Amino acid sequence: GIQVEQSPPDLILQEGANSTLRCNFSDSVNNLQWFHQNPWGQLINLFYIPSGTKQNGRLSATTVATERYSLLYISSSQTTDSGVYFCAVELNTGNQFYFGTGTSLTVIP
């Protein structure tokens, strides 16, 4: 099956710092999405980004499908950004989503 690996596994930042989270996948994908899981367990969809670059406020994401990786950028981090970030890939339309191993982010004031 497809392998989805995320790095780093853990990240501690001072409030206001920037960070880059990486997602590598082992096969061609039809769909890639980034999620933030808050401390209460809710998974929030941040981006649907099978290729290219998107931005939403302080967050942006880039997927280079030909090289099988995606990056999530967080700028001017805030304590509310804390939680676990997952990428999920879909091999073909209508198939299941495979989740990565996650990056646990802690932003300290």
Place this chain on the structure above:
Amino acid sequence: EAEVAQSPRYKITEKSQAVAFWCDPISGHATLYWYRQILGQGPELLVQFQDESVVDDSQLPKDRFSAERLKGVDSTLKIQPAELGDSAMYLCASIRQETNEKLFFGSGTQLSVL
């Protein structure tokens, strides 16, 4: 904004008892997923429905787990009997098919088996 509804939010049960979780996807979403998430890991698929049909249940422990989506709308996941190792977060998600769109999750059911 439309949401995926799940209940209950928390469930505590004793081993060997039966438990059931309910999910109502976003209106118009044909595909519904049940995931299980163990603490410290990413969600893992248990079962995928397309309308009322099961598309993939290869990871569902069928000796004790069952899932249904009778009218192609809401869905129920059942465990009977529950075991200690079933303690986890059970997440429901839905997506609209035919076009590539975002996957949306409910708030999950945190199950503790004592």
